[in-house]
């Protein structure tokens with residue numbers, strides 16, 4: 048997209064790959080990812096910092112890309128939904144969302160996946176209450192959260208089972 | 214069963230409207246009215262145009278070649294026809310009304326330009342109160358109409374006055390159902406391109422739930438035949454009725470694509486979504502019940518006034534709320550004397566449109582809250598009172614002439630009662646009160662017209678012919694392509710409709726592809742809303758696939774030298790019954806169907822392996838019941854939902870996972886309506902809920918783990934006995950929650966008269982109750 052006003056080149060490491068594009072200082076990370084780099088998997092639902100649809104991981108921490116300027120993340124590691132599936136195989140979390148019907152329209156889903164990934168990194172064995180608490184910053188208008196909570200639960204359980212097994 | 218659509222959505226490879234880009238595409242931002250009601254004196258775009266990268270600013274004058282957008286409503290003589298210009302020409306009628314559009318190289322630059330367009334306004338007196346809007350001396354929202362009331366209508370059956378005169382008990386309540394909206398996580402958006410060939414044509418990507426109807430409505434406004442407009446809506450990020458409306462932006466963006474000579478994209482922001490999309494369910498209701506001493510309810514009388522906003526929405530008009538609140542008044546009760554009146558006053562607010570649950574929600578709230586009140590007045594148990602008055606499970610015709618196709622009305626209530634351990638709960642409630650904790654339970658049984666087709670629409674006072682078609686093709690290699698005009702914005706049609714097709718044709722589900730969301734490649738259809746797609750999709754596919762199956766069977770019979778009645782088509786192979794080694798794969802049948810020359814039956818030589826068929830079923834009605842158990846903190850007014858149980862009877866279930874998902878999502882929406890969501894206007898018409906901090910969604914912490922049960926009463930009229938399911942939870946949950954709160958606070962004797970039931974509102978009621986009690990003690 049066209050930019051003005053002292054545009055600068057921003058270089059970030061997205062899903063392990065070094066990427067660069069030009070951005071105005073005021074350009075949001077969400078727009079930079081979507082329209083600058085063509086990574087349209089990250090969605091924008093409010094640009095008010097509330098819905099969580101735009102959540103990505105910046106240096107491993109969940110962050111709202113609509114509240115972050117692209118220039119702020121120069122040099123950082125950014126993980127988006129496009130990086131989750133490896134070689135066309137859905138990750139365990141993605142597969143759990145599919146199996147538990149944790150998505151309907153799929154618009155909120157990339158944000159939920161990012162938050163789930165961060166949650167399970169921080170707390171591999173959360174209670175349902177902790178899952179609900181952690182995900183309360185992401186909103187879904189379709190599912191009523193039943194499938195989402197079940198998906199996170201089953202992803203955590205499966206990881207636990209496989210780590211016990213090994 | 215795993216959904217077909219999920220892998221792309223989970224991998225971030227969906228294609229939503231904002232993911233679409235054309236070479237050379239420009240970006241649009243709308244200049245909108247900050248006033249509730251104001252005359253446009255002048256628009257000065259010079260400062261905006263001075264910004265590098267802002268290419269044009271268009272006002273109503275620049276698009277005066279467009280025809281007006283006309284809302285004629287549901288084809289009834291008693292509904293006013295209202296026209297509007299897509300950009301306000303002389304008067305803005307609500308905060309957010311679009312008056313100009315800026316086109317620029319980037320969305321940022323378009324917004325810069327928007328902020329620099331200088332509109333001189335002359336403020337007019339706003340009409341804010343819907344009841345005052347009905348007064349003869351009220352200022353008019355739309356002078357052209359000569360009235361503020363889009364429609365006044367009344368209907369009665371039986372002898373309502375006599376029933377009230379003979380009643381032993383009369384309960385009368387007033388209830389204001391709050392103003393809420395769909396607010397899908399993806400807002401609206403349009404990308405349009407104008408091609409100067411074939412006489413000029415428009416290619417439009419839109420976040421819509423009804424591509425064909427959108428085309429039908431906007432083509433005449435753009436001044437071209439429908440065939441010169443293509444609407445594509447590949448993935449839609451939730452819709453809930455918002456996106457079955459035709460909006461001014463749907464016309465303005467294609468128009469400025471033509472004027473600017475570039476493709477143009479507009480993606481609305483959340484403020485626009487909340488201020489200028491559609492609103493819903495804002496209704497002032499009064500409800501009266503006449504009953505005999507033994508608890509028999511003998512009459513219902515309702516008045517429903519929809520605060521309609523500034524424009525009668527296209528295509529459904531505000532009657533989508535008021536009319537359906539009225540006409541289904543008797544619901545699942547055997548009450549033969551019923552009367553209602555509706556009014557639809559325009560006000561200087563955002564228009565009312567069809568949002569999940571529509572006017573059934575206020576209608577349900579008014580009736581079920583009144584029934585609980587009656588039960589309290591009579592000292593009767595609210596569940597017993599309802600069961601005593603309920604219709605039977607058989608086909609039943611209501612006093613207003615809707616014919617229910619059979620349902621589990623009493624059974625659903627009984628199951629909901631058992632799901633919350635009702636008898637045990639009453640004990641627990643008493644014990645809790647001794648500890649100063651306030652628990653309550655509420656019930657809300659419902660009936661919902663679902664497979665919205667011509668018959669059900671007519672029976673609901675919205676006499677628009679509705680139907681749908683599907684086209685099924687078995688390709689030369691035996692794979693199957695189905696096209697439908699129904700849309701999917703989360704409902705999972707690529708899965709459910711493929712499953713239905715696979716069952717009908719006896720093929721593997723993954724060999725079936727469902728094509729939708731593109732007016733160029735799909736057969737005409739009316740779209741997805743009003744919980745209609747399961748019934749219409751199933752019916753139209755079963756009919757068309759059935760025709761193709763018949764042809765496949767006859768080809769197989771001739772290839773296998775057997776009688777068609779002896780052919781089984783299973784898993785993509787045709788076999789002769791009882792002769793396991795006599796078989797032929799579908800691929801071979803298909804090839805023969807295309808290239809078998811004159812060896813094929815005449816009709817197959819003519820029609821190949823494609824069949825298109827329509828479906829317009831009789832009336833179908835889902836039913837069910839919600840039960841809520843809540844705890845109210847009387848110090849803070851905070852309501853916690855301890856349990857929410859829902860029993861759903863949507864007839865024969867096509868896909869249990871998807872049905873559960875629909876019910877759960879709809880209930881979450883109902884929780885929002887009951888407790889959180891409120892689009893508020895100040896007395897001067899200023900809009901104050903334009904962000905998600907003021908307009909609160911239910912999150913994981915407000916929606917509890919749900920108790921979901923289902924009963925399957927096959928529809929007596931639809932193909933396969935299917936009903937529909939999209940809205941049930943939204944209709945049922947709010948009344949159950951409000952009744953539960955009232956029950957919890959019964960020691961205080963408070964009366965809830967509105968939604969949402971916010972902590973502030975409850976505290977206010979509790980303070981007033983305390984005050985009254987102190988007065989009593991003091992006296």
Ligand code: FES
Nearest residue numbers: 092093097099113
């Ligand atoms: S888009 Fe960032 S929080 Fe909603």
Ligand code: FES
Nearest residue numbers: 151155187188189
């Ligand atoms: S799946 Fe649609 S918003 Fe969550």
